Amino acid sequence: MTKAPLPWQTPLWDGLISRFRAGSLPHALLFTGSVGYGKSVLAEALIHGLLCQSPTDDGVACGECQSCNLLMAGTHPDLMWLEPEEAGKAIPVDRIRAVGEFLALKGQYSDRQVVFINPAEAMNRHAANSLLKTLEEPSEDALLILISSQPSLLLPTIRSRCQQVVFPQPAAQVSEAWLQAQLKNAVEPATIKNLLALSNGAPLAAQALHETGGVAVRHDLASLWVGVAEGRADPLVCAKQWSELGLPQATRWLSSWVMDLIRLKSGVDPVAITNGDLRPQLQKLVGGLELKQLFAYLAQITETARWANGQLNAQLAMEDLMVSWSRQRTVAK
Numbered sequence: 211m212t213k214a215p216l217p218w219q220t221p222l223w224d225g226l227i228s229r230f231r232a233g234s235l236p237h238a239l240l241f242t243g244s245v246g247y248g249k250s251v252l253a254e255a256l257i258h259g260l261l262c263q264s265p266t267d268d269g270v271a272c273g274e275c276q277s278c279n280l281l282m283a284g285t286h287p288d289l290m291w292l293e294p295e296e297a298g299k300a301i302p303v304d305r306i307r308a309v310g311e312f313l314a315l316k317g318q319y320s321d322r323q324v325v326f327i328n329p330a331e332a333m334n335r336h337a338a339n340s341l342l343k344t345l346e347e348p349s350e351d352a353l354l355i356l357i358s359s360q361p362s363l364l365l366p367t368i369r370s371r372c373q374q375v376v377f378p379q380p381a382a383q384v385s386e387a388w389l390q391a392q393l394k395n396a397v398e399p400a401t402i403k404n405l406l407a408l409s410n411g412a413p414l415a416a417q418a419l420h421e422t423g424g425v426a427v428r429h430d431l432a433s434l435w436v437g438v439a440e441g442r443a444d445p446l447v448c449a450k451q452w453s454e455l456g457l458p459q460a461t462r463w464l465s466s467w468v469m470d471l472i473r474l475k476s477g478v479d480p481v482a483i484t485n486g487d488l489r490p491q492l493q494k495l496v497g498g499l500e501l502k503q504l505f506a507y508l509a510q511i512t513e514t515a516r517w518a519n520g521q522l523n524a525q526l527a528m529e530d531l532m533v534s535w536s537r538q539r540t541v542a543k
């Protein structure tokens with residue numbers, strides 16, 4: 211199947227393609243924006259479009275030429291594709307070191323060589339420093355595309371050597387129509403809206419949530435987490451289950467829920483919250499909690515999230531968070 215941009219990405223796509231045709235694309239692009247906006251989908255479509263031997267008028271790969279066949283087989287010699295072996299793990303430093311050697315070669319099928327790094331924050335400091343050398347003296351025909359939903363975690367020198375492309379939140383109508391078309395079974399419009407709301411308006415995150423039975427998993431994890439606060443559930447058992455989500459996802463959920471608790475604690479009724487489906491549980495908890503403690507817990511979650519890509523042991527990090535959470539309640543009593 212040809213790789214094309216998603217419906218809400220047309221303005222970004224047109225801009226990138228016209229710059230490519232004008233020869234004004236920089237050597238390094240950094241795609242930023244929330245998880246689930248389709249940054250890597252656009253990057254892949256762009257890479258295919260740039261390496262294709264006969265792209266369409268709007269810059270999309272033909273899907274039939276030799277280059278396209280190699281791309282689809284994952285064996286194109288002018289593309290280096292760097293992702294962690296597992297979500298949440300680091301990209302090893304030796305693979306980043308190999309980028310320099312790769313770019314020292316000439317393109318075999320075109321005059322262009324492309325390196326894709328996703329997520330860029332999965333590079334540890336050594337890896338990032340190694341990439342910096344490449345970014346300082348890029349070869350003429352190199353294009354590096356870095357993807358990050360947390361660009362604040364990148365070395366400032368990496369950020370400053372890339373041109374940032376910021377992905378905006380897709381319009382609700384476009385997201386809803388797209389999601390409706392993706393979900394095989396007929397799904398109620400209200401469910402579509404709910405999935406998007408739970409995913410902060412990110413269509414691909416909403417799709418993943420639906421397809422992994424995420425709504426049910428989310429409710430189970432919420433019950434456990436509430437149970438820890440109420441002294442009914444073991445924080446270590448809870449941590450084990452939560453760590454299966456992976457730290458990036460787990461910390462996103464936790465921080466969103468704690469922010470809702472803070473809103474409920476400090477707001478005047480009726481308080482608007484992000485996680486409307488969890489309102490009864492959150493509301494029940496909020497009476498026994500203290501605002502100051504909630505802010506401290508939120509800071510701890512944020513700090514864990516900072517290191518969530520391959521630099522922390524997920525199980526141990528979740529245990530720390532769950533033990534703090536169980537104590538918070540004790541303090542509040």
Ligand SMILES: [Zn+2]
Pocket residue numbers: 262263264265271272273274275276277278
């Ligand atoms: Zn092609």
